[in-house]
Amino acid sequence: MSQTPLTQVTCIADAIPNATIKWFKSGQEILGNEIYRIQSPGSGVSQLFISPTKTSYNEMLFGIYRCEAMNSLGRSFINIILERATVPGLVNEIKIVDVTPTQVRFKIYNDIYDGGMPIKKIYVEYYQKYEPSDRHTQELPFSKLENLYIINHLLPFTYYSFRFAAENEVGKGLKALSREKFSISLHF
Known part of the structure; x- marks a missing residue:
């Protein structure tokens, strides 16, 4: 049985006061479920784990993810593009x-x-x-x-x-x- 590929995306917010980090996909906040798991291993760090299921492994998982950090002084974000990778094409010349x-x-x-x-x-x-x-x-x-x-x-x-x-x-x-x-x- 093959393992499901797991993707990890890390967002680091260097801010004083400490920032709260949220993840978004297609404008919707990502909450933990069978596909997405969010961990905060330290202050200002958030890790998004994407673990597709057999039914969810499609183009909807790929695209722009947004990491948004906010504190009492403001808000900042970065967009992260997740693209599908495949095996190489033919070596034919x-x-x-x-x-x-x-x-x-x-x-x-x-x-x-x-x-x-x-x-x-x-x-x-x-x-x-x-x-x-x-x-x-x-x-x-x-x-x-x-x-x-x-x-x-x-x-x-x-x-x-x-x-x-x-x-x-x-x-x-x-x-x-x-x-x-x-x-x-x-x-x-």
Whole structure:
């Protein structure tokens, strides 16, 4: 059974005299219920925990939340935007840069849709053309600046198929099949 994602938003009001903090969504004050829980761990600090249920996990939870602090001298607020994050999109524009007898170097040319959170890793799944059940996966760190990747320890004179996926904090995206199938061969 998978766990329900929990989001925590913290609001800190540095005020003298101490401020009372309230949370709002769509102009309505948020009160504790099965979705929202509010804690005040210290003076001038309020934490809003958002725990969607199966029936409430929809677009209504996302949007602008308002933290409002007030004391006898006045009132102040800050709007906090909560957006949905998803797994990354397909890694589908791969170009082979170089092939040696036992390695392939490739670049990723498209801007991968990151799903709203930074991409952390690229997964390369590869297998010999006639042995699809013997799959290998290599996990590589992702960088937008340095997008040259290397797969080593391949067999010469062998056809390989490659599939690529990206991962962020939400999870791993779908694997995209490389359009290029090629033979690793010796260069003379």
